[in-house]
Amino acid sequence: MQDIVDSRDRRLDPVVATSQNMTAVIDIGSNSIRLVVFEGPVRVPMPKFNEKVLCGLGRDLGQSSMLNAEAMEKAMAALQRYTFLVNHMGIDRVIVAATAAVREAENGAEFVAEIEQECDLNVQVLSGKQEARYAGLGVLSGMPYANGLVGDLGGGSLELVNVGDHKIGNTSTLPLGALRLSRMSFTKSELISYLHSQFEDVDWLDKVAGKNFYVVGGAWRALAKYHIRKTGHPLNIIHNYKLPYDEVMRLIREILAFSDQDINRNPYIQSSRAGTLKTAATIMEQLFQFTRPKNVIFSANGLREGLLFSELKKPVRKIDPLLEACRNMAAKEGRFAEHGEEIYSWLSDAFSELGNKGKRLALAAATLSDIAWTMSPDYRAPQAFRRIFRAPFSGIGHKGRAIIALAVYARYRGSFIGNAPDDALALVDNEARQHALSLGLALRLSHSLSGGTQGILPRTKLISKENEIILEVPDDLSALLGVQVNNRLAALAGCLGKSHSIRIREDL
Known part of the structure; x- marks a missing residue:
């Protein structure tokens, strides 16, 4: 048996044979650090490896201009692990993107320099406009006929994007991350007032009123996961899970009526999202005061898929x-x-x-x-x-x-x-x-x-x-x-x- 194992030509090892067809995307978000390794046809690359660590880099954004020291240490450990895995897989093409927390923090550039030194990664710090654009492209990559408003709720910011006719329209980035707002000392009325003031500054929201709303971001996807589990929906897949406006409003009201204890004990709610779920629901509720969408459609694709999709030529995008x-x-x-x-x-x-x-x-x-x-x-x-x-x-x-x-x-x-x-x-x-x-x-x-x-x-x-x-x-x-x-x-x-x-x- 040992002779049979030893006789195998290691050059034919699947890791080596397929590494040229793989792309690694590392997303340094305000709440999580995630590595996704994609493999397959360029138009529909399939995740071969997908892992995230909730680090909370943006946990102090509402009260401090600095990244949290403990969160940076945790994030660095995750990035070192991801770097090792990517190198071991033999992947040459690695895309690393950092979003709101790193973009806004005074020590964000210092943290990026440390990542590049320790992990030998080239980190792209996305502007708010870039982050919004990639989120919109991510939705279009998986829903090419999307027509309406994309909302990507991250830990540190909310990106709003007008999509239609296979294109990106208006974009806006707002400081309304679920983690950021959850850790700020707003009363309910103060939070609502603050949300309204932010949404009122988006002068193009009337263009998408009554159209579909496409949901991106873990804090909002947690609402869909809760609804799927609670209703016994027969397919436990978030992507393209569609709910009419009235059903979503009932869901939001149900979540907001829960006490913190109810949320922590609810078997249908992820423990990792319990602390931000009500804030996420409130943000969606108040956004709908301005847009009142026809349907709410949850997308599994977002920024990471958008980064890949943006590099495709237009004829390939239309496949x-x-x-x-x-x-x-x-x-x-x-x-x-x-x-x-x-x-x-x-x-x-x-x-x-x-x-x-x-x-x-x-x-x-x-x-x-x-x-x-x-x-x-x-x-x-x-x-x-x-x-x-x-x-x-x-x-x-x-x-x-x-x-x-x-x-x-x-x-x-x-x-x-x-x-x-x-x-x-x-x-x-x-x-x-x-x-x-x-x-x-x-x-x-x-x-x-x-x-x-x-x-x-x-x-x-x-x-x-x-x-x-x-x-x-x-x-x-x-x-x-x-x-x-x-x-x-x-x-x-x-x-x-x-x-x-x-x-x-x-x-x-």
């Missing part, structure tokens, strides 16, 4: 993040990476009534429809479902994610029988459920007909008439037809409430 992630997954786990586009083109006539959103989901499902081929047949449906339903996809909401996962489940199982899809079924109405099933049955038929290979489907047609589904196959491919193909065509037609037939054509 659909969902479809790119699906293609990447299919390339790694499917048999033929491009087969999904063939399948989508083949079934598009039968689903021609879909709008752009529905077509996008259908293409995503088709792309992912072969990712479980290596699994034991009895486990393919649930494994594919879980892989898709819980994947860190961007550019898709919870309902859309459920539809894709259900469709691929049905592609393998032929129905929604089993416990695996229950969480996704809870997120969709009957119409969406029926659509996901019919889409899955069409995928199932496509793989039976083609054997999961390329080049066959483009020579056949799936034709949808008012009351009939027709499978048209050229004579030289008629040998592919059989009981299984006929049964799966019948299942699709039955789901759509139509009859079915097979037509053999003679190609010249």
Whole structure:
């Protein structure tokens, strides 16, 4: 056994082989120090390593112009650990950004110099405008069609950004960090008055009134985590978690009615966020006095993702993040990476009534429809479902994610029988459920007909008439037809409430 281990070519070690495709981002925030190592396609890099330490560099911002000495010591220890890990991973590309606490503190430049000396890191201290811009770009990287107001609540500041048409508009940075305000001796009325005075100075907020509000920052994400846990929402993923305005206001009022003891004892509230949760809720409540958004949508992407996104060329930025992630997954786990586009083109006539959103989901499902081929047949449906339903996809909401996962489940199982899809079924109405099933049955038929290979489907047609589904196959491919193909065509037609037939054509 030892000989086998020793004979391995260390040059093929995965760490060495993939380090050139990895980027490390170290975020020196006012509350936390975080390292995220990204790997994968430039449009949708996936976190390979993600760790944070709550240091509280900005804990004294409201009372002092200096960074807290104890917090600096803790932050330096975290940065030294992160430097060691990044070097050990063989990562050459390291982005280090410091935000409000370091930017504002009198000893911030001294602390940066110490970091650069001790850790050999090049630290970029972001201006307020830069911080806001990167936060907005982070949201656009994961929600390219975002249109409204982005709010990034950090420990030391609040960044507000107007986004729309894939672009950044107005930006503002306000000294309203959750950690900063929580440690200031404001009464409730004084805090509200102070918040209003700050928001009144943002002269462009009326431009985003009534539009969606996109939430960034751990203090505000804690509200979403609490709501997900309390309501038993079936998908514990923050990204693209959407709540209507009225529901968020009920949530805020509930949080503000808690005593400090209630918050500390509540099992749905993170202990690390207990001290700032009510302040964060108050900031959002008062901001909404000026904007009254249509929906509140929580984003897992923020400044760190924005830093990466800012370096991409415009054509790359416009690539659909969902479809790119699906293609990447299919390339790694499917048999033929491009087969999904063939399948989508083949079934598009039968689903021609879909709008752009529905077509996008259908293409995503088709792309992912072969990712479980290596699994034991009895486990393919649930494994594919879980892989898709819980994947860190961007550019898709919870309902859309459920539809894709259900469709691929049905592609393998032929129905929604089993416990695996229950969480996704809870997120969709009957119409969406029926659509996901019919889409899955069409995928199932496509793989039976083609054997999961390329080049066959483009020579056949799936034709949808008012009351009939027709499978048209050229004579030289008629040998592919059989009981299984006929049964799966019948299942699709039955789901759509139509009859079915097979037509053999003679190609010249």
